[in-house]
Each structure stands twice: as structure tokens, then as C-alpha cells.
Amino acid sequence: MAFLKVVPLEDAMKIVNSMKLEPKIEEVPLEEALGRVLAEDVVSPIDVPPFDRATVDGYAVKAEDTFMASEAEPVRLKVVGEVHAGDFPDFVLDAGTCVYISTGAPLPQGADAVIQFEDVEREGDEVVIYKPAYPTMGVMKRGVDIPKGKLILRSGTRLGFKETALLSAIGMARVKVYKKPRVAVISTGSEIVLPGQELEPGRIYDINGRAVSDAIRELGGEACFLGVARDEEKRVAELILQGIAECDMVLLSGGASGGMRDLTSSIIERLGRVYVHGIAIQPGKPTIIGEIDGKPVIGLPGYPTSCLTNFTLLVAPLLRKLIGRETEVRKTRKKLAHKVFSVKGRRQFLPVRIEGDTAVPILKGSGAVTSFVEADGFIEVPENVEILEAGEDVEVTLFG
Numbered sequence: 001m002a003f004l005k006v007v008p009l010e011d012a013m014k015i016v017n018s019m020k021l022e023p024k025i026e027e028v029p030l031e032e033a034l035g036r037v038l039a040e041d042v043v044s045p046i047d048v049p050p051f052d053r054a055t056v057d058g059y060a061v062k063a064e065d066t067f068m069a070s071e072a073e074p075v076r077l078k079v080v081g082e083v084h085a086g087d088f089p090d091f092v093l094d095a096g097t098c099v100y101i102s103t104g105a106p107l108p109q110g111a112d113a114v115i116q117f118e119d120v121e122r123e124g125d126e127v128v129i130y131k132p133a134y135p136t137m138g139v140m141k142r143g144v145d146i147p148k149g150k151l152i153l154r155s156g157t158r159l160g161f162k163e164t165a166l167l168s169a170i171g172m173a174r175v176k177v178y179k180k181p182r183v184a185v186i187s188t189g190s191e192i193v194l195p196g197q198e199l200e201p202g203r204i205y206d207i208n209g210r211a212v213s214d215a216i217r218e219l220g221g222e223a224c225f226l227g228v229a230r231d232e233e234k235r236v237a238e239l240i241l242q243g244i245a246e247c248d249m250v251l252l253s254g255g256a257s258g259g260m261r262d263l264t265s266s267i268i269e270r271l272g273r274v275y276v277h278g279i280a281i282q283p284g285k286p287t288i289i290g291e292i293d294g295k296p297v298i299g300l301p302g303y304p305t306s307c308l309t310n311f312t313l314l315v316a317p318l319l320r321k322l323i324g325r326e327t328e329v330r331k332t333r334k335k336l337a338h339k340v341f342s343v344k345g346r347r348q349f350l351p352v353r354i355e356g357d358t359a360v361p362i363l364k365g366s367g368a369v370t371s372f373v374e375a376d377g378f379i380e381v382p383e384n385v386e387i388l389e390a391g392e393d394v395e396v397t398l399f400g
């Protein structure tokens with residue numbers, strides 16, 4: 001067994017990033033596009049709105065016909081028809097005339113303003129106008145919302161409801177998006193049971209299977225949770241092979257170390273290749289990077305915070321690349337709230353909670369899920385540094 005010949009994090013990341021996984025693109029109906037990542041630049045093929053339209057219910061006029069209107073000397077225009085939303089007027093408005101128009105209806109040619117009905121008086125087939133209108137009053141001009149030819153969305157944009165609103169406005173019924181990478185997730189450990197099952201003595205509830213699956217979904221991937229495998233070679237191997245057959249990549253948690261029941265590395269070795277078994281970081285040392293049938297197989301540590309930290313450092317950037325979103329790392333500078341001792345010889349990723357101007361280290365250890373869940377991010381402590389003093393300036397890499 002290639003037991004924990006640790007490599008630096010950079011080497012591990014290089015290996016993960018060199019694996020044969022290419023972003024794939026598919027076309028989906030607009031109604032299924034929410035939350036997906038756009039794989040094309042979108043240029044509007046039409047003007048929105050596609051015609052000059054009334055923004056109020058009232059009378060479409062030639063503004064110049066009303067220029068002389070006043071309370072003392074109102075202007076009278078003959079009402080020659082009606083245009084409602086959905087109509088398309090095929091006549092030209094003559095001087096001295098107007099039409100009744102509904103909000104949203106196209107202006108007839110020759111009209112350049114709409115006066116709301118509250119501001120005029122209707123007398124038979126005439127309206128009496130007391131104030132001048134100006135061109136564009138009560139009108140939304142063709143293309144002012146979105147002009148034809150404008151780049152409205154860039155490739156790599158995650159589609160929220162604002163973006164789907166834009167796509168709908170330009171009539172796009174189908175959009176090209178990055179295909180969701182399918183990731184198999186397996187929890188290993190004879191002690192692990194799923195929520196809903198009885199917690200017999202010596203057992204604990206699964207954390208990693210749920211957390212890793214949902215982290216994949218949050219990033220925009222498709223998680224296939226294959227279940228919990230007891231520490232039995234046959235069962236773990238079966239599930240790994242099922243993952244290889246059905247998915248683009250396989251993630252396991254637990255059994256990644258070198259103990260008597262830590263089987264993951266030897267199974268991957270037997271079914272394919274192991275490139276890395278051990279990374280010089282804390283938490284997350286017992287991590288395996290391998291490949292079966294050309295597909296990445298990554299064994300994450302069983303300790304929840306180690307598992308989720310390494311998911312964040314190694315797997316999340318790969319998934320983002322596959323869905324066309326380059327890594328967005330956010331950092332902030334804070335003062336360390338109190339003195340901490342680091343692990344000698346391992347680059348440490350210390351989870352911290354942010355409180356005002358300070359970063360408060362969370363020292364429950366990587367076996368606690370709350371070390372990760374309560375953290376806003378982590379600070380890096382280089383392998384040659386053993387003590388960080390209270391008040392020291394630290395850079396926090398934020399999660400999420």
C-alpha cells in the first residue's frame with residue numbers, strides 16, 4: 001500500500017487539474033435554464049420593445065399639433081380610431097387628428113406622443129387638449145429597453161431569474177449551457193448510518209455524503225449519492241465501479257488513511273491508478289487522487305472538516321472549471337483574535353469565524369463538522385510557522 005507519501009498541495013492540485021475532464025455544452029429549454037451556467041455570449045436578435053409603444057392609456061397625437069394648447073385656448077383634435085395592445089395600426093396619422101390608444105399598443109405612424117386620458121376632455125369625436133405634449137411623451141421608443149445587436153449576457157454567467165427574464169424578453173426558447181458534471185459520492189465506514197436509520201451503539205450519522213453531494217449541487221454539478229459502504233473491499237469496489245460506469249468522476253470519503261481498515265487507496269490501486277496518497281496539509285492529509293478508466297477518483301478523509309476543506313481546495317475548482325465558472329476566491333484581511341499553535345511540517349488551513357475586525361480561530365479539530373460549518377473561511381499557516389500571535393494581521397480566504 002502506497003501509504004501517505006505526502007506531496008505539497010500545489011502538486012496535488014496540478015494532478016487534479018491535468019485530469020482528462022473537459023467542459024461539455026448542451027442546449028436546454030429556457031424553462032430549465034435557471035441556475036445553469038451560460039455557455040455562449042447572447043446578443044439580442046430583436047429590439048425590445050419591437051415597436052414604439054404607448055406607456056399610458058390616452059390619445060396618440062402629433063406633438064406639434066398641441067404646441068399652441070393652453071387653458072385659455074385649448075386645441076381640438078378629431079379622434080379617428082382606436083388602437084389596443086396586440087393591434088398593429090396600418091394607417092398614418094394625419095395632422096389635426098388623434099387616436100385612442102391603450103397602454104402597450106403600437107403608435108401609428110405619424111404619432112409621436114401620447115397624452116393620458118385624465119389630462120384631456122372627450123367631446124363626441126373630439127378631444128380637447130389644454131397643455132402641449134412633447135415628442136416621446138407617453139411613449140417607450142423601439143429598442144430603448146434592449147437594442148437589437150446588444151450583448152446582453154456573457155458566457156460563464158450563472159442564470160438567475162434576472163437573466164432568464166432577459167432571455168425571455170428576446171424570445172430565446174433554448175439556451176446553450178454547460179453540462180452538469182455527474183459526480184458519484186460514496187461514504188465509506190462500517191460505523192456510518194443514514195439519517196432515518198436507528199443509531200445503534202458505535203454508529204454515527206453520515207455527514208460527508210450529504211455535505212459533499214449538496215456542495216456539488218450548489219456548485220452546479222449533479223451529485224449521484226451511491227450510499228454508504230461498510231469497510232468491506234467487495235462492497236466499496238462495487239460502488240466505485242458503479243460510479244465509474246454512471247458518472248464523470250467518483251468521490252469517496254473515509255478509509256483514506258493507512259490504518260488496518262482503510263481500504264480506499266488499495267482498492268483504487270487495484271482498479272486503476274493512485275497518483276497521490278497524502279497531501280502535506282492540515283486538515284486533509286489522508287487524501288487520495290487516482291483514476292479508473294480515465295475518470296478521476298478522489299478519496300477524501302473521513303473527518304468531516306478535513307473532507308469538506310479538501311473538497312473546497314481540490315474538487316470545487318475542478319467542478320467550477322467544468323461548468324465554465326473560473327475560481328472566484330474572495331479574501332479579506334483581519335486581526336487574529338488569539339494566539340494559535342500550528343502543526344509543524346504541514347501547511348495548515350485553520351478555520352476561522354469573522355467577528356468585526358477579527359478572525360476567531362475555531363479549534364474543535366477536523367473531526368468536528370462544526371469546525372467547518374461555523375467557519376466563514378480559513379487562514380493559511382505555512383509549514384515552517386508554528387505560532388501565530390494574537391493581533392497578528394492575517395489573510396482570510398472566504399468560503400462560498
Ligand SMILES: Nc1nc2c(c(=O)[nH]1)N[C@H]1C(S)=C(S)[C@@H](COP(=O)(O)OP(=O)(O)OC[C@H]3O[C@@H](n4cnc5c(N)ncnc54)[C@H](O)[C@@H]3O)O[C@H]1N2
Nearest residue numbers: 187189206207208209254255256257262286301302303306
Ligand atoms: N495512525 C494514524 N491515524 C490517523 C492519521 C494518521 O496520519 N496516522 N490521520 C488522522 C487524520 S489527520 C485524519 S483526517 C483521519 C482520516 O482518516 P480516514 O480518511 O481514513 O477516515 P476514517 O478513519 O474512515 O474516519 C475518520 C473519522 O471520520 C468519521 N467519518 C468517516 N466518514 C464519515 C461520514 N461520512 N460522516 C461523518 N463522519 C465520518 C469516522 O467515523 C471517524 O471518526 O485519520 C486520522 N487517523
Ligand code: MOO
Nearest residue numbers: 283284285306366
Ligand atoms: O489531516 Mo486530518 O485531515 O488532520 O484532520
